[in-house]
Amino acid sequence: MSGSCDVIVAGLGAMGGAAACHLARRGLAVAGFDRFAPPHDRGSSHGETRIIRVAYFEDPRYVPLVRRAWELWLALGRDAGETLLEPTGGLMIGAPDGVLVRGALASAREHALEHEVLDASSLARRFPAHRPGPIDVAVWEPLAGILKPEACVAAHLAAARAAGAELHPNEPVLEWAPDGEGVRVRTARGEYRAAQLVLASGAWLGRLLPGLAPALAVTRQPLLWFEPAANAGGFDAAHFPIFIREHEPGRFFYGFPRREGLVKLAIHLEGEPADPDTLVREARPGDEAALRPILERCLPDAAGRCARGAVCLYTTTPDAHFRIGRLPSHAAVLVASCCSGHGFKFASAIGECLADLATGRASVTDLSPFALPRA
Numbered sequence: 153m154s155g156s157c158d159v160i161v162a163g164l165g166a167m168g169g170a171a172a173c174h175l176a177r178r179g180l181a182v183a184g185f186d187r188f189a190p191p192h193d194r195g196s197s198h199g200e201t202r203i204i205r206v207a208y209f210e211d212p213r214y215v216p217l218v219r220r221a222w223e224l225w226l227a228l229g230r231d232a233g234e235t236l237l238e239p240t241g242g243l244m245i246g247a248p249d250g251v252l253v254r255g256a257l258a259s260a261r262e263h264a265l266e267h268e269v270l271d272a273s274s275l276a277r278r279f280p281a282h283r284p285g286p287i288d289v290a291v292w293e294p295l296a297g298i299l300k301p302e303a304c305v306a307a308h309l310a311a312a313r314a315a316g317a318e319l320h321p322n323e324p325v326l327e328w329a330p331d332g333e334g335v336r337v338r339t340a341r342g343e344y345r346a347a348q349l350v351l352a353s354g355a356w357l358g359r360l361l362p363g364l365a366p367a368l369a370v371t372r373q374p375l376l377w378f379e380p381a382a383n384a385g386g387f388d389a390a391h392f393p394i395f396i397r398e399h400e401p402g403r404f405f406y407g408f409p410r411r412e413g414l415v416k417l418a419i420h421l422e423g424e425p426a427d428p429d430t431l432v433r434e435a436r437p438g439d440e441a442a443l444r445p446i447l448e449r450c451l452p453d454a455a456g457r458c459a460r461g462a463v464c465l466y467t468t469t470p471d472a473h474f475r476i477g478r479l480p481s482h483a484a485v486l487v488a489s490c491c492s493g494h495g496f497k498f499a500s501a502i503g504e505c506l507a508d509l510a511t512g513r514a515s516v517t518d519l520s521p522f523a524l525p526r527a
Contacts, residue, residue, distance in 0.1 A: 154342030157181040159510055161350045162325035164190045165197035166496050167488040168352030169308035170503025176315035178511055184317055185339055187324030191305040195354045196465045198301055199375050201408045203394045204497040205242045205296040209255030212262040213521045217501050220517045224500035232307040240389040242296025246398030248289050256291040268292045281386045281453055296394055335484050348510050352488040355428035355465040369468045371423030372431055374439035376461045377414040384453035387415055399446055415454050419443055435461025466493035474522035487524055
């Protein structure tokens with residue numbers, strides 16, 4: 153055996169890095185492993201910007217978790233001496249009876265979140281880059297903004313190291329097995345034993361939990377940066393905050409304010425099935441071709457030259473909700489990677505919740521709605 157510790161963390165991206173940080177800060181002996189050297193661009197925790205929003209259209213049950221995450225991102229930024237979260241406010245745009253608007257309003261009303269509903273003319277007047285349809289409305293919320301994913305991951309890992317965690321980049325976990333009440337883990341370089349194991353390996357989770365793999369869809373998700381038209385204004389954060397738009401029933405795209413002359417835009421979901429080991433990570437002509445007609449209709453001034461692209465991975469459950477918590481078949485194993493393409497914003501709070509579970513502490517927020525099924 154190469155060694156033993158209290159907790160092994162497999163995967164050191166958004167979820168694993170946060171877990172390692174919170175576990176080490178509790179005084180546990182933590183060993184973390186990643187197949188690459190995080191922060192990296194090989195998984196689901198990159199792309200320069202990520203949205204954080206609180207009037208959560210997917211389900212009001214996420215709201216307490218994301219409010220806690222907001223607090224923890226600000227605290228992590230203060231500890232790191234850098235800005236990790238930039239508030240911009242946010243827009244959820246679509247038909248009033250669509251999934252996006254109805255869901256955002258349900259969360260805002262249930263949790264008494266500050267918000268405002270704008271009709272199509274008010275939206276176009278206040279945020280002129282957007283071209284709403286005649287029946288479209290927007291839910292505006294001030295508690296939304298931008299996270300910097302690479303910096304967030306780096307800050308969690310630095311805090312984990314500072315608290316005593318031993319981190320092993322470029323050393324993937326290959327398999328694990330029960331070992332009494334604990335676990336035994338084999339990596340590319342050795343074997344380790346721990347009382348508990350956190351599986352946070354993202355798109356590779358199915359390799360370590362074959363029984364869960366059939367319920368996880370890994371997809372390739374392109375991200376594209378466009379250069380707005382030369383005479384186009386209104387793409388600064390004050391006039392073009394983060395947004396999600398349901399441009400057709402059940403179909404979404406999203407975007408960010410202009411940074412360094414470019415506007416980042418992407419389709420949510422709709423990605424093609426992917427193997428994380430053989431993924432085409434470069435943008436392809438078809439990626440732009442899928443998005444450009446949407447932009448020409450909804451954001452015409454943003455539909456300029458596509459300057460560059462990147463690719464990330466979603467690992468999606470059948471209902472697109474999280475699956476996080478103890479593995480029913482072996483209580484020493486905690487799972488933290490089934491976040492269906494909308495999990496990054498929650499990572500700071502999920503890391504805290506995993507540390508609570510590992511140490512038996514009552515949690516500030518509740519992960520029980522996202523528990524793994526027993527079957």
